[in-house]
Amino acid sequence: MLRKLARLLRINRRLHRENENVLRVKLRTDQLHAARTRFAMQVLTVLFGAAVVLFLGWRGVDWAVREFVTENPAFATKTIDLQTEGVLTVEALRKMAGVRVGENLMSLDLARIKRDLELMEFIQSAAVERVLPDTLRIRVTERVPVAQVVVLRPNSAGGYVAVPHLLDATGHVMMPPTRTMVADPTALQIDWLPALVGVNPVDLKPGRQVESTQVRAALKLLAHFERSAMFGRSDIRRVDVSGLEVLTVTTSTGGEITFASHRDFDTQLRRWRAVQDVATQQSKVISTLDVSISQNLPARWVEASSVPAPPAKPAKPAPYRRKNA
Known part of the structure; x- marks a missing residue:
């Protein structure tokens, strides 16, 4: 127990x-x-x-x-300092920029203003900056036309209307400005511009660059021509770009000069000048000339007395003369 x-x-x-x-x-x-x-x-x-x-x-x-x-009211925009060396009015550029007096300077999107301006087909570049306390400064570089292309477009009446398109030296396409967009009405004159023929209308998109290598070659030829010894001795009125690797230039006297679009233009222009000098010495005018080959240049000329006097060359409008000065 x-x-x-x-x-x-x-x-x-x-x-x-x-x-x-x-x-x-x-x-x-x-x-x-x-x-x-x-x-x-x-x-x-x-x-x-x-x-x-x-x-x-x-x-x-x-x-x-x-x-x-x-x-802050102290930063209200009082002055829009807008300058350009081109033909567009300050008011037209201000509307393109989308700015107005009274907006707050510090709240403005400068990148947006620059982008909107450079999207315009007439404008090559733009610089935008604030100048405190109340000034917006805009500097614009406009595109300068160097050639024109006339395209037939259908109209509402069932017919066709000729619509000119302008090209700058880089091949950017522009429509001609309207009267309200330019300060000087002479800037609306485009008959002084050489005409490019044989251009595919599909390539002409305003605000875009032409992709055709033949068109770009023609624009390059025009630029070299203005710097050559032939400038002032002859006048290019038309360039046919429809050929294969050749450009056919028509002068104010009706002469046709053939260039190779893929070869050095300065050399070909010197050949033209040499033949032009010989023709002038013999009182003749070039009818046809092929400078695309290096030797034995095929040429045909006629008596100068048999060729009607060429029409007066249209003068370049004053705004563009100032631009290129």
């Missing part, structure tokens, strides 16, 4: 110790969980506080920028 009682006491003490161990483990687990919860709350509090500070700072900076810069 005593042994049984002793065994029960031992079992009871063991169970008591085990319960104490379980309670201690549970206490430590609860304490760890509480510590983690407090840490998480502290982190969330710090993050929330930082977010509040950042938001208030951002709103404060935004308010300061609007109050002191973008909505």
